[in-house]
Amino acid sequence: METRENGSTLPLLDNNVHNDQSFSINGKLNTKEKSEVKLNEDNESLKMEKSKESVSQEKIPYLKCYQFQCFALLWFGYCSAYFLRKPLGVVKTVIGDELELGMREMGCLDVSLMLPYAGLQILAPGLTDRFGSRKVLSVCLTCASLATFLTSFAGGFPLLSASIALTGLFLAPVWPASSQMLSSWFPDDKLNSVFGIISTATYTGGLGGTALAAIVLEYSGWRMVFVYASSFAFCIGLLLICLKTPQDRNIVVPDKKELISKDSTSKRSLLSFLKTTGVKELCVTIFCIKFVRHTMYLWLPLYLKKTLGYTNLEAGLLSTMYDIGGIFGSPLLGVTLDYFIPGAPLKGVSLCLLIGTLIVGCFMITATWGLLLNCTCLLIMGATNCGPDSILVGSISMDIGNRKAGGNGASVTSLCNGIGAMGGVVEGPAVWLVWQFTGWTGVLSLILCLTAISVITCFWTYIIVQKSDLKELQECLTEEKC
Incomplete structure (x- = not known):
């Protein structure tokens, strides 16, 4: 007991109690210091983000100029x-x-x-x-x-x-x-x-x-x-x-998803790219489309002349309707996918290929019905074949490669375009063999079958990619809950 000057007594504080109180005071101070440090870090990161946004916003007025320059070149x-x-x-x-x-x-x-x-x-x-x-x-x-x-x-x-x-x-x-x-x-x-x-x-x-x-x-x-x-x-x-690139110019392109870290392509084999979600099915689709396109380019004038009785000039001019359809079909399909079927380009391409398959069957039936109907069929066939080709080996293959193959979009695009180009290599001998045994009816049937296969494989690619995206989303939500 401690004795006051007036004679009253006070109990002595236990050392442990004193230490606990000092510890709690220090703990509060430490917690306060930590919160201040965390607040400072948050402020610094916010400043960094704002500085990045300001840099990008300074460059944004020139973004369209750079985009036009890139597109034109x-x-x-x-x-x-x-x-x-x-x-x-x-x-x-x-x-x-x-x-x-x-x-x-x-x-x-x-x-x-x-x-x-x-x-x-x-x-x-x-x-x-x-x-x-x-x-x-x-x-x-x-x-x-x-x-x-x-x-x-x-x-x-x-x-x-x-x-x-x-x-x-x-x-x-x-x-x-x-x-x-x-x-x-x-x-x-x-x-x-x-x-x-x-x-x-x-x-x-x-x-x-x-x-x-x-x-x-x-x-x-x-x-x-x-x-x-x-x-x-x-x-x-x-x-x-x-x-x-935008990174070279220190530009942040608006509405652009951040890519995952790119895997080293030197460590990835051809088989590993083929195992990527949806790539095999996409390659088959593009192979069929390019096979049909090269067949139409090389054999259509001969068919129009030999079977339908057109002159050389008429056959040449009529076959250009297929090219004209391709010229207008590609940009029209691209705009349609972005504005009317956003987020599901593979579904839109599958529908386009389905229309092309129906038109090929229609052409087989109505080929002898006159020039106007032939022009219409060839125009739609060109649009529904060449349009999907440019989208599949462009934006879709790049998207699948960036999201599913570790950021290697160009590698997947190269693989898909290369396998598709093999359709142009084997097309000549294959069509010649079919023509030798079955005539022009067999050639048109081959075109119809390949177009139908492209519809199936394209829609199957859409289903596989959608399932993969859903699975990734579920895993992400599960990790957040944990």
Whole structure:
């Protein structure tokens, strides 16, 4: 007991009680300090976010200019790629006569172009994800133009086929690199429209390359055809080095989902990409679509002439209705998917392919009913075949690759486009065999069956991807609850 001066006593405080009280006071102080530190950290992170937003907002007024620059350069880049591909079909007969090539060598020239083009995309799909879209685009298009220039010096079949094969090899990564660059600059809810519009470069380049080849062949010979085409593509290839990604310009594109961290493509095999959710089914769909498209390009004029009795001029003009349908079908489908079927592009593409299947069956029945009906059927067939092609190997494959394959969208696009291009490689021999045994009825039946298969596999891809998304969402909710 402690004695006061007035004689009263007070109990002594226990040391433990004193320590507990001091501990509680210190604990309160520590808690207060911690809360202050946490508040400071939150303020700093908020300032960082605001600074990022301010940087992006400062750049936003120029965003549309950068998007237009990117779109224009990529459009001309992919257009120039078709300036390198299309002249061969125009000058092949003249080359064969001058170099004394047989039918066997002539047939091998097409394979020399398409087989390396498809093969490199299948066997090495990760080039763009590994080296970057700007480098791949500029280097590959420039090298492809040099290989095409080398074709003009060919004096025999070995050098001719080798230079054409090099052209196909260097053109292989151009579309996957273009897809990656394009998708990085535009919001996710506008990608279908953007890819639909940029696919017009395919048809514009095809028509321009064919016209250039025909005019130059008439006045300057077949060698100068490759010189002019390669010169145009070489200049565009040099311009593509000016392309930059939004990250290079420190721009945050609005309404753009943040990608998950990209896996190293050097550690991923072809089989691992094929095992990605929906990729196998998507590859089958694109293979069938491209097989049908190449069949229509190469065999439709012959069918119109031999079976329906049109003249060469009428058959040529009528077959262009298929091309016109493709030109308008791609952007129309892209806009429709973004504005009327948002968030479910695979479902919309499946519906489009189903309409195409019905029109093919209608064409088989009504082919002999007159010119107007044939024009209508071919126009719709072109729109419902070429439209889905550009969307599937563009925005959809990029989306699946980015979300399901560890951010490797360009790799999945390359794989899908390469397997699809194999449809163009095997189409010639396959259609010839069917025609030999069953005639034109068998060829049209083959087109109908492949179009129907594409409907099934495309819708099945939609179901698989939807199930995968639902499973990921459930796992995410479960982890949050835990």
